[in-house]
Ligand code: UD1
């Protein structure tokens with residue numbers, strides 16, 4: 001079985017490491033993987049560091065598409081991916097998540113009748129103003145194998161008309177949907193073990209800090225929301241150190257949205273450490289050490305849960321509804337009072353129970369088996 005895996009954005013590169021590892025360790029006789037990097041993320045610390053650190057095979061193709069508007073970026077990727085697929089002629093294409101790289105892969109592969117395998121299928125925010133919501137719905141609906149990490153995701157697929165019936169050979173008109181756990185849980189378990197045995201340069205922050213990440217476009221590109229979030233961070237910094245690895249999008253937008261003086265104030269605050277994006281092992285180290293996590297990231301919300309840390313979600317909703325229903329995370333959107341109040345509450349009353357809802361840490365092996373059986 002020959003598969004082509006498409007990655008482009010940071011979280012997809014990290015996710016891909018779980019499947020590549022399962023192939024290397026258990027399926028090297030039966031699955032041959034070729035990796036294509038669209039080049040959506042290209043800074044060293046947004047891309048290359050993960051290939052190096054997470055033992056992912058180097059991409060055979062880098063389309064070097066770079067940044068651009070949705071239409072331009074997606075169109076360039078689609079053209080490049082189609083060309084690669086016509087050259088490689090794989091049995092299937094593996095796509096992760098909900099970025100423009102996912103959408104481009106789905107369009108390119110499905111139109112030339114190459115089965116699409118969608119990992120992280122079924123997740124919905126029910127907000128079609130999010131580019132990610134459009135990308136994942138479109139990808140799901142032209143996929144042949146859909147792997148959902150949660151029951152909520154699996155049930156969303158049923159509500160959208162997917163059948164629970166499994167076919168010996170799945171096709172785009174008769175897709176198979178599975179609830180199978182989360183490959184990022186596989187990764188967090190696997191790499192946490194490595195992190196425990198290494199010396200990490202992030203240990204300068206000790207244990208008493210809050211980890212924060214912000215990059216979602218509706219936060220970075222809206223001055224009121226961005227101001228409210230950063231004012232809340234400044235307020236919290238009166239009592240707590242905040243460590244903030246800054247996404248390049250946010251770095252670019254901060255002075256545009258809030259002004260250079262505000263950025264100066266942030267940088268001169270002794271209790272706020274704004275640092276460059278970190279590697280995944282460093283990120284796991286920070287997540288493990290932090291008292292609490294504040295984020296608008298999809299992946300970081302889940303990692304907070306995997307590592308048993310309370311999480312403040314800087315969004316009006318989440319696809320990971322279970323973590324909010326269980327009381328381990330709180331939706332605070334960009335609301336100054338909610339962020340400050342709920343953070344204070346969680347620091348005083350950290351949740352104790354984190355039920356296992358993301359599988360058993362072997363989701364990637366399950367996926368490989370199903371790919372071999374059903375494509
Ligand atoms: C993308 C995904 C988002 C995902 C995020 C993960 C889409 C529509 N969005 O958002 O779902 O959560 O990746 O991080 O696909 N930039 C750099 N260097 C880089 C990459 C980006 O400077 O290596 C800057 C550029 O100014 C660029 C901006 O970040 O214009 C946004 O990058 P882009 O890939 O378009 O979207 P993200 O916000 O990263």
Ligand code: UDP
Pocket residue numbers: 010011014213215245246276277278279280281283284296297298299300303
């Ligand atoms: N991450 C990282 N370094 C950082 C910030 C995040 O390695 O400086 C990892 C994080 O641990 C998670 C993934 O990147 O696995 C999440 O990516 P991101 O927040 O960019 O995107 P999203 O998950 O929201 O799509």
